[in-house]
Amino acid sequence: MSHHNTCYRSEHYDLWFDNGFLLYGMSLILNSLPASYFRKKHVFFTSDNYFAVLQHNYNRRDTLFILLTEGNDLNFLSELPMLRLPAKLDAGRVKDISASTHPxxxxxxxxxxxxxxxxxxxxxxxxxxxxxxxxxxxxxxxxxxxxxxxxxx
The missing domain is CATH 1.20.5 (Single alpha-helices involved in coiled-coils or other helix-helix interfaces)
Structure with a gap:
């Protein structure tokens, strides 16, 4: 079975989601934030796209990795330093995460x-x-x- 990895790229964040609704919703939330909120590049992804994110070879010093999980922590995915957040996250929480990295x-x-x-x-x-x-x-x-x-x- 083949798996297609979808990545939406912007200057300040990348979204690695196969779910179109999740991709669209997160892009709307993140586009509403001022560019100054993104001190580092933010990479949001799901476990399905973990290996694609690894293969992309992001600069780990200048990137904040955020794994959206569906209830389990997926602790075996440990090659990247990352935040682990529930996929059922609301817009306010996404903004709080971005605000916490604000200069x-x-x-x-x-x-x-x-x-x-x-x-x-x-x-x-x-x-x-x-x-x-x-x-x-x-x-x-x-x-x-x-x-x-x-x-x-």
Missing amino acids: LLQNPSGARRLGAVYRAGKESYSTYQQWRSGRQHWPVAKPAYKNHFIKSG
Whole structure:
């Protein structure tokens, strides 16, 4: 039985998934993050693609490997230093992982500022969800940070 390995490549991350829905969902989440979140190249993969990732010969010093598992730890896959995360991970957890590698977290004031931006975004999204469901009117507010712009895409 032959196995086809699918890799979606971008400047900041590679996705090694055979499941099209997982591939599309993860790319949407990761594309929503600013480029500054990716201090290292992130390589997300499943156990089915483990050997393809090994054969790709990534620079291990400049790459963060993230294995998505389905309940078992797969401890025998130990040739790469990697994070092991459940495949049923939600978008917030993926962003937390990326935020934990963010350069601003190297100093306490940067970590506080990044946390404040994250909380403000989370609160705005919650308000947006309530507005969409008709439970709340959309608020008009002043920007929290003057002269700070988040570049998208």
